[in-house]
Amino acid sequence: MFDLIFDAFTAFNALGFLFGALVMLLVATGLIGYWVYWRLKSIRVKARIVAVRSTGTRRTDEEWQKQYEGSAALDDSQNFEEIKEEFNLDFKKKPIRTIFGGFIVMLFVLMPFAFFGVGAWFAYDFLNIKATGQQTEATIIDFKESYDSETGTSYYPIVEFRDNRGNIRQVKDRLGTGSPSYSVGEKLTVYFDPTNPERFVIDSFWRYMIFALIFMGIASVFIIVMFGALFAQLGDKETKGKPSAERKKLVALKRQHYANQQYIPVYEFATPDGEIVQVDGDGSNNWLADKLPGKELTIMFMPHKPDKARKPGKMLLIFGLIFLAPGLFILDMSLSQLAFNPGTFLLILAGLGYVAFKLSDKIKPRSEWPSFDEIKKEFKSKGFIKVETENKRGYIMTPAEIRERVRILDRNALFAVPVMLIIGIAMMFGGAYLFKDMNDLSGKAMIAQGKIVDVNSRSNSDGGYTYYPVVGFKTLKGENIRFEDNVGSNPPMNRRGDKVMVLYDPARPQKAIIDRGWYNWLPSIGLLAIGVLCLIYSFKMLTGVI
Numbered sequence: 001m002f003d004l005i006f007d008a009f010t011a012f013n014a015l016g017f018l019f020g021a022l023v024m025l026l027v028a029t030g031l032i033g034y035w036v037y038w039r040l041k042s043i044r045v046k047a048r049i050v051a052v053r054s055t056g057t058r059r060t061d062e063e064w065q066k067q068y069e070g071s072a073a074l075d076d077s078q079n080f081e082e083i084k085e086e087f088n089l090d091f092k093k094k095p096i097r098t099i100f101g102g103f104i105v106m107l108f109v110l111m112p113f114a115f116f117g118v119g120a121w122f123a124y125d126f127l128n129i130k131a132t133g134q135q136t137e138a139t140i141i142d143f144k145e146s147y148d149s150e151t152g153t154s155y156y157p158i159v160e161f162r163d164n165r166g167n168i169r170q171v172k173d174r175l176g177t178g179s180p181s182y183s184v185g186e187k188l189t190v191y192f193d194p195t196n197p198e199r200f201v202i203d204s205f206w207r208y209m210i211f212a213l214i215f216m217g218i219a220s221v222f223i224i225v226m227f228g229a230l231f232a233q234l235g236d237k238e239t240k241g242k243p244s245a246e247r248k249k250l251v252a253l254k255r256q257h258y259a260n261q262q263y264i265p266v267y268e269f270a271t272p273d274g275e276i277v278q279v280d281g282d283g284s285n286n287w288l289a290d291k292l293p294g295k296e297l298t299i300m301f302m303p304h305k306p307d308k309a310r311k312p313g314k315m316l317l318i319f320g321l322i323f324l325a326p327g328l329f330i331l332d333m334s335l336s337q338l339a340f341n342p343g344t345f346l347l348i349l350a351g352l353g354y355v356a357f358k359l360s361d362k363i364k365p366r367s368e369w370p371s372f373d374e375i376k377k378e379f380k381s382k383g384f385i386k387v388e389t390e391n392k393r394g395y396i397m398t399p400a401e402i403r404e405r406v407r408i409l410d411r412n413a414l415f416a417v418p419v420m421l422i423i424g425i426a427m428m429f430g431g432a433y434l435f436k437d438m439n440d441l442s443g444k445a446m447i448a449q450g451k452i453v454d455v456n457s458r459s460n461s462d463g464g465y466t467y468y469p470v471v472g473f474k475t476l477k478g479e480n481i482r483f484e485d486n487v488g489s490n491p492p493m494n495r496r497g498d499k500v501m502v503l504y505d506p507a508r509p510q511k512a513i514i515d516r517g518w519y520n521w522l523p524s525i526g527l528l529a530i531g532v533l534c535l536i537y538s539f540k541m542l543t544g545v546i
Helices: 002-041 061-069 080-093 095-132 205-234 245-260 315-337 342-360 372-381 399-444 517-545
Strands: 043-054 134-148 152-162 168-172 187-193 196-202 263-270 276-280 296-302 305-310 446-459 465-474 480-484 499-504 512-514
Touching (some): 095 187, 095 196, 095 205
Antiparallel strands (some): 043 263, 134 152, 263 276, 296 305
16 A cells, blocks of 8 residues: 555656646747747848837826825935935934844945955965965875755865975865865875965865855945946936936836836838838837837748738747756656556546546536637636737837936946846856866766665755755775765655666766766756856847947
């Protein structure tokens, strides 16, 4: 009985993965198929942007003023004197709570500077030891393991070297990694402080500097955004003197509204038979710099339906591939786990019975089926089918409206560009590191058959658990090795007793992974692709502003 229930739960996990894989593959197929369909059926022509359509409704300054009067979401646009006066009033009423709240705000403001300071100190300490320290040869003699429920096991190399006084030192490195970065007995170069030999670094620039640069980079983004917002508010002046607080709040409300608007270019082009047509673009977003009237570009349109046009591009293909790769991985994993046993049959039977029960009162005789027009009308009433009206399509903006919004959106873009650059560079560094690590391992790895001997669970920030398989295998030298794989999931992908193939480093057998074929490269390629997309998008935003 217990085996039957366990098999049913295992089948439930596998079918859950299978359903997720099919959904991802369906999305990927739709995106790639739609991209291919446009490439095969459409005609390319030269077009010009003649107008920009904004979603929503046009409002006058009087209408904006009415909305502002009831708005409570613009307290951040207060000037310094107003904030000071409000703080004094709150302090007189509830001093302890006001001081505590101010302290919390100061912590948030100072936190980026603290992060930058930590990164700068790490960078300075490493560069200072390399510049002023003494160089010597050291040997890896052991690893100190440290386990944390969030990050897993970290390995800290213990090095042995002779200091400037001739004493033998055995010191643990301050930096740990998820897998042993070196092998026991490996020779390497270290730099140590002659006045304090316990203070040393391994001669590896990226080992120490990558964390320093990440800390400093992330902190710099937040500092730039904070100061940018401050300067934007201080520099928000009209031609004639300083704007009033009312005017500032009105501008802040409009800025908030513009950031949430969607903008659609209106193309004008000539069809092959000489007809001049104007059509809306294929999609809308809140970026305006690439939709300015007068811009000439190449577009695609359907000859049988010239009111549908779009710019040629590869974004649909890229997003389709992003869904396709993990979809194939999860499909392969779910099919390898799915075993047709009595538990699986019982689960499928229960699922079919549940669906039949739910549909039993929904199925009607053929004579009572609604017509297609009735179904369409019901879908429209419930909002499943959008009815395109001129009001819902928005309105054509005037040149003055375009200029005003470009000014505001460009300012927002200048805040977003450094964030996207940092994210893109960090993703590319992470992808390059994983790619190099996988390339180094695959170049010298040995293959062995392993077995899942345990499954470790770790709690995550959402309150759930992630399950990591623990694999045991024997090397060619006869060593029994046990390691935790770095790919986890919920529900678990493997169960105890499953046979798996293992790739391991013969010099450091503890550095091993479950061999998943080309899927081993998926994390590095995915991070590199996302990093490249972030960089391309940030440069596109920057060039649009320029």
